Amino acid sequence: MKIWTVFLISLTPSYLFAQNNLGPRLTALGNNGAAVTDIWSLQANPAGVISLTKATVSLNYTKHLFSDEISTQALVAVLPFKNNYVGASFQQYGFAEYSESKVGFAYSKTFGKKLSFGLNGNYHQLKITNYGSSTGFSVDVGALYRLNKNFTFGGFISNPTKQKFNSSEISAQISTSFNVGVSYYPSDKVLIATAVSKVLNNPLMLA
Template identity: 35%
Template sequence: MIKFYTTLIFTLFSCTVFAQNLNGPRIQAMANAGVAMQDIWTLKNNAAGITSIENTAFAIAYENRFSVKELSTKSAAVVIPLKKYSLGASFQSYGSPVYQELKSGLSLAKAFGENFSTALTLNYHQLSIQNYGNTSTFSFQVGFQYQVFKNFWVAAHAANPNKSQYTETESNTLPALYQIGASYTFTDKLLVTSEIEQVVDGKLDFKTGLEYKIAPFLALRGGTSVNTFQQFGGFGILYQKINLDFAISSHPILGYSPQIALGYAF
């Protein structure tokens, strides 16, 4: 049974590069096109987006990827606004005791006026494979967001441009990822976001999504990605300072991945 799960996890992992990165259900519901968005979960996507958070915020999330328990992901994020900077921290656990990845990140973001922000993130990765031991490595991310005019943002982000790899498994190099994108808020009810994502030595993908607030406390979301073609959907509920978000994605071969998150702003 252990051998079966090991084979299954390695097979799915090789088919879903960066799939275990949890962007939070709000961003996932919009096809993970979050590089130009402002949200606590942009800590995973482009930490420059956390500079818009005015109060300390905390969120936790869980994803049951492809409805396989052994591929579940648990994640937490916290953002603390300081005088001139915003500090963010995140933690993520992916997999099972047979094959497990842990990722911790520390982000420092700074806003230059109201139109430009940038951020640097340092990540610590740990890989554990049953009967094979543990290994670890570091990577970094850098990104920016720029408000071209009111309600229209453009952004760019690079993750692991130096192609860090695990010290004991040289063939398991962390992918290098580049993203550019934009978001536009048409009204106080409608947000549209899009991005182009390139994994080095991998595929080029285009993703787009939208969020529509049917009430001040309720938002509906949807999106699609081109390569691989996937569909996304979800909703968000805001009650006072509490956020409840849900998303689900559909892979044409591997099936559905539901995700839920709970957040609180102090």
């Protein structure tokens, strides 16, 4: 496991938390959370939780391909009331010697039947054995527009203010990303979605 520790520590000068756990549905869509409504939108576009009509909680646990010791645990919860939605999320990634965790609190609101906005505040923590730990804060801002029953457009920005971890022991930035997407529902049982994402200082990604 030491090789994993060395590898992940070597990444700390760059951006962290670039990949959120988006749950099984959005993961199956290529981590496309820009314009798809789902409870796991809390980890992407916070405006995307507007499809929920009652209090909902979801858990997800992932074992990663290259090592049985590396895992991701995540939990999301949303409580809707009238045209308002409050949510909370938790995610932890890593293993004994290295871990990243994030706690988020979100608020979303619909304006009529077509438009919604969401805001998510995040508390980040990074721990590396023998290097110490560091914390930081970030926000995600998102919007969703339902053109008609078939087309929905969405976009969100993660960490637009380019916040960093506030420790001298660990030099790392919290990732800043820009995401736009569209979803198309040709029928009640079929969904086609695509999104373009740009993580600062990284190549453009298409989902």
